Amino acid sequence: MTNTYTYHVEMTCGGCSNAVQKVLGKLGDKVTNVDINLQNKTVAVTTDLSSQEILEALQKTGKAVNQLS
Template sequence: MAAKVHDFTVEMTCEGCSGAVKRVLGKLGDKVTNVDIDMELKKVSVTSSLTSDELTETLKKTGKGVTFLESRDG
């Protein structure tokens, strides 16, 4: 499957929260090619060949509230 950009809202309040997001996504290896985090908007954009459902489940491992927004072509 071609990589798409998946956008999520993640309830992040500090750098530790964004670090947790980067850690769990980093464990997916080459299935994730880019992670862009906007702390102010609490938005995480993930470029990946995985589905939005798979990424949602991974992001939930942070213990933060996660809401899937949209997927678009990278």
């Protein structure tokens, strides 16, 4: 089942958003869409994976991450 989860990620620059894109990209086709809003520091992920699996992947960026929805 596909779900969309939204996270607050402490991103301050394009390099931060690229790091997010990179770690989520490593999950392959389990992630169908990623919407990064650098200004609001949010990342929306559409995926077949659990919210916990996405959270753990985002934590690999070294940035503070909290799930919003």
